[in-house]
Amino acid sequence: MIPKSSSSRWYERSVLYQVYPLSFADSNSDGFGDLKGVISHLDYLNDDTPESLGVGAIWLSPVFKSPMADWGYDISDYNQIDPKFGDISDLDILVFEAHKRDIKVLLDLVANHTSSEHPWFKASRSSRTDPKRNWYIWADPKPDGMPPNNWLSRFQGPAWTLDEHTGQYYMHTFLSQQPDLNWRNADVRQAMGKMMNFWLERGIDGFRADAVTSLLKDAQLRDDEPNPEYRPGTDEPSERNIRTRSEVRTESVDIITTFCEIMSKSGDKLLVSEAYLDIPGMQELYRACDDHPLHAPFNFNLIGLGWSAAGFRSFIDEYEASMRPEDIPNYVLGNHDRSRVVTRVGYDRARLLAMLQLTLRGLPVIYYGEELGMTDIDVPPKQQRDINSVTSQGEGRDGVRTPMPWSTDDVITTTDINWLPKGINSGQLSVENQTTDPQSMLSFYRHLIHLRQTLIALHRGSYRSLQTSDPDVYGYVREDGLQKCYVFLNFSPSPSSVSVGRIGRWIAGTHLVDGDGETLEIPELTLEGYEGRLYELRRGEKL
Ligand code: GLC
Numbered sequence: 001m002i003p004k005s006s007s008s009r010w011y012e013r014s015v016l017y018q019v020y021p022l023s024f025a026d027s028n029s030d031g032f033g034d035l036k037g038v039i040s041h042l043d044y045l046n047d048d049t050p051e052s053l054g055v056g057a058i059w060l061s062p063v064f065k066s067p068m069a070d071w072g073y074d075i076s077d078y079n080q081i082d083p084k085f086g087d088i089s090d091l092d093i094l095v096f097e098a099h100k101r102d103i104k105v106l107l108d109l110v111a112n113h114t115s116s117e118h119p120w121f122k123a124s125r126s127s128r129t130d131p132k133r134n135w136y137i138w139a140d141p142k143p144d145g146m147p148p149n150n151w152l153s154r155f156q157g158p159a160w161t162l163d164e165h166t167g168q169y170y171m172h173t174f175l176s177q178q179p180d181l182n183w184r185n186a187d188v189r190q191a192m193g194k195m196m197n198f199w200l201e202r203g204i205d206g207f208r209a210d211a212v213t214s215l216l217k218d219a220q221l222r223d224d225e226p227n228p229e230y231r232p233g234t235d236e237p238s239e240r241n242i243r244t245r246s247e248v249r250t251e252s253v254d255i256i257t258t259f260c261e262i263m264s265k266s267g268d269k270l271l272v273s274e275a276y277l278d279i280p281g282m283q284e285l286y287r288a289c290d291d292h293p294l295h296a297p298f299n300f301n302l303i304g305l306g307w308s309a310a311g312f313r314s315f316i317d318e319y320e321a322s323m324r325p326e327d328i329p330n331y332v333l334g335n336h337d338r339s340r341v342v343t344r345v346g347y348d349r350a351r352l353l354a355m356l357q358l359t360l361r362g363l364p365v366i367y368y369g370e371e372l373g374m375t376d377i378d379v380p381p382k383q384q385r386d387i388n389s390v391t392s393q394g395e396g397r398d399g400v401r402t403p404m405p406w407s408t409d410d411v412i413t414t415t416d417i418n419w420l421p422k423g424i425n426s427g428q429l430s431v432e433n434q435t436t437d438p439q440s441m442l443s444f445y446r447h448l449i450h451l452r453q454t455l456i457a458l459h460r461g462s463y464r465s466l467q468t469s470d471p472d473v474y475g476y477v478r479e480d481g482l483q484k485c486y487v488f489l490n491f492s493p494s495p496s497s498v499s500v501g502r503i504g505r506w507i508a509g510t511h512l513v514d515g516d517g518e519t520l521e522i523p524e525l526t527l528e529g530y531e532g533r534l535y536e537l538r539r540g541e542k543l
Pocket residue numbers: 070073074110174210211274336337
């Protein structure tokens with residue numbers, strides 16, 4: 001059994017909700033979401049009643065000044081808000097209003113690279129002797145004029161672009177408009193630390209750190225190894241090599257340690273870092289902040305897991321077993337880079353996964369619109385915005401970033417001004433349409449989040465998986481002192497039965513249930529296809 005965590009840090013009983021500001025809510029009808037839009041919907045996120053979603057923290061994808069080559073992930077001024085989103089006073093108001101509602105606010109920390117429009121890069125590229133030259137990664141061409149090594153951009157082509165003016169190449173893990181900072185340079189570290197403090201002092205509660213495994217690269221710029229499993233024509237061209245040198249994870253981990261040191265001086269903060277890693281890899285990142293345990297690497301593994309009760313159980317058991325008491329487990333089903341969960345697995349399975357995510361230990365992370373069952377939208381070529389769609393290299397991400405549907409009138413019109421089109425099913429999926437329907441996805445999320453906050457066993461209880469008599473059913477118990485919560489999830493499309501016993505009262509589930517609410521003990525439980533159920537048992541309780 002996993003010991004429960006010893007302390008009571010705020011993020012141990014919260015749900016983290018990713019707001020993608022460009023699409024969340026548009027207050028001035030210019031087609032782009034903005035900070036005032038987010039402020040106007042804070043009550044939706046948490047108004048301290050079970051009628052709101054009840055999230056305890058939001059993470060805003062970047063809202064800083066940016067030419068928007070990568071929609072905010074190319075920052076040209078870390079200390080200013082991009083006019084598309086409003087200004088710094090809007091952010092101050094957002095933080096103030098969020099805190100009034102007990103919502104913490106995390107900003108995106110894009111530390112690996114800046115925009116090529118950032119004054120640092122402009123200075124750096126101005127001459128080989130500029131004091132900022134070494135803030136970025138520059139190298140001479142090979143004798144034949146080709147890039148210095150075989151490193152590939154994660155988006156397209158080589159990770160190097162020639163700067164004609166100074167005759168050297170600069171390195172970029174992503175777009176050429178996103179030059180990588182040189183984290184081996186102490187001045188860069190200092191400048192970024194200063195920037196973090198700037199926001200921490202304004203009262204934000206933490207950061208989501210972008211692309212952390214890329215922060216440091218081989219100092220000698222040696223070639224990456226070829227990927228023996230690469231299938232030309234099938235895999236992304238950017239996967240031709242294994243990033244053995246263009247990403248030196250073990251060294252990048254030290255930078256996360258410095259992030260934690262900076263943040264630990266500002267009180268009770270949270271750092272969540274973006275790294276697509278297996279369990280040992282995640283452990284390496286957790287250990288980066290042992291002295292200041294305020295950090296968790298996102299656990300993206302559920303996104304790619306094959307669909308089986310046994311597979312989910314064994315992954316989660318192993319992940320749980322790898323945790324030390326101070327570690328914060330977390331579960332992610334989607335984000336602005338990945339296909340939406342309903343599109344990947346279908347509506348019924350997505351509902352089951354929501355139940356799993358919201359009844360496990362730690363920090364569930366919800367991508368805006370997951371709570372409505374939003375799907376990927378097919379964005380017509382003329383309306384595509386993501387560089388990855390526009391260049392038809394790699395998978396475009398526009399379809400997972402479409403506007404949040406708030407009202408039933410949210411239907412497509414010919415005069416649509418949104419930066420990305422709404423989905424055809426927007427009105428139907430809208431908050432307005434789902435809000436009073438007790439069976440809707442939104443009501444389901446609200447109910448489970450509310451239960452998670454009110455039931456001690458769910459927000460801080462231990463986790464133990466159960467041996468069930470049917471391999472299609474994944475069962476586990478969450479326990480804290482006098483309270484136990486039993487969860488049973490049927491991964492099969494057909495009904496499944498499991499022997500149970502004293503599991504308490506049915507309190508929530510993916511399906512409506514008759515008659516079980518008053519039973520404490522049942523010999524056998526029959527679940528419909530893709531049905532999930534939550535039972536609560538209090539020690540010594542009798543009917
Ligand atoms: C991260 C972001 C992604 C962005 C990239 C470059 O992976 O999630 O959206 O394009 O970093 O900043």
